[in-house]
Amino acid sequence: MSYVKTNIILGMPGAGKTTALELLASQCIKQYFKRGEEERAQSSIPIIIPLRSISIRNDSSDVIVSAINEHVGLTIIDKDNNYRSSAFKYIFNAIEEGRVVLFFDGLNEINPSDVKAIINSLVALLGRMPENSRVFITGRKYEY
Numbered sequence: 079m080s081y082v083k084t085n086i087i088l089g090m091p092g093a094g095k096t097t098a099l100e101l102l103a104s105q106c107i108k109q110y111f112k113r114g115e116e117e118r119a120q121s122s123i124p125i126i127i128p129l130r131s132i133s134i135r136n137d138s139s140d141v142i143v144s145a146i147n148e149h150v151g152l153t154i155i156d157k158d159n160n161y162r163s164s165a166f167k168y169i170f171n172a173i174e175e176g177r178v179v180l181f182f183d184g185l186n187e188i189n190p191s192d193v194k195a196i197i198n199s200l201v202a203l204l205g206r207m208p209e210n211s212r213v214f215i216t217g218r219k220y221e222y
Contacts, residue, residue, distance in 0.1 A: 082204045082211040088219045095216035099126065099181045102214060106179050122179045122212070123172055125150065130187035134195050141192075141199040143170070146180075176208040185217030 089095045106124035113121055125146060132145045147166045172178045188196050204213065 082207045082209065082213055084204065084213045084215065087214060087216045089216075090219055095218075096183050099183050099214055099216055103179070103181050120177065122177055123169065124179045124181060125169070126181040126183060128187075129182050129184045129196065130189075132188070132192065132196055134189075134192045140202065141196050142203045143199070146170070146173075173203075173207060173211070176210040179212045179214070182213070182215045185215050 087095050087098055103124040103126055106122050110118060110121045110123075127142075127145055127149055132141060134141060146169065150165050150169045169178065173180070182200070204211075207213075
């Protein structure tokens with residue numbers, strides 16, 4: 079069995095967990111732009127998902143994947159200036175290839191009635207990701 083490298087950032091309210099997560103994500107972006115065009119194709123893409131913003135819907139079987147889809151509302155233009163119709167398909171392929179760093183903020187801020195579904199969905203996603211993937215999760219020290 080393989081495991082995705084998962085980092086948990088715990089702290090008291092106001093300790094800077096979200097700020098630390100944003101700093102790590104910005105470092106990923108800086109590394110991306112320091113690389114040449116060919117290296118960028120293999121570079122990590124940071125995605126921050128605020129867990130408090132996830133809502134469970136009856137039509138959604140995979141809550142975390144749906145949340146990523148909602149948060150990646152962008153248009154991708156490839157090197158030939160062609161628009162890609164599905165940014166999510168591009169991002170999800172990158173996730174499956176281990177080229178995305180996922181940042182989940184606020185484990186303790188999930189609606190209590192949604193915790194089980196969100197955690198199960200997160201575990202399922204981690205199970206589909208390759209070993210070289212990186213995931214960061216923040217939460218409060220006493221609520222973890």
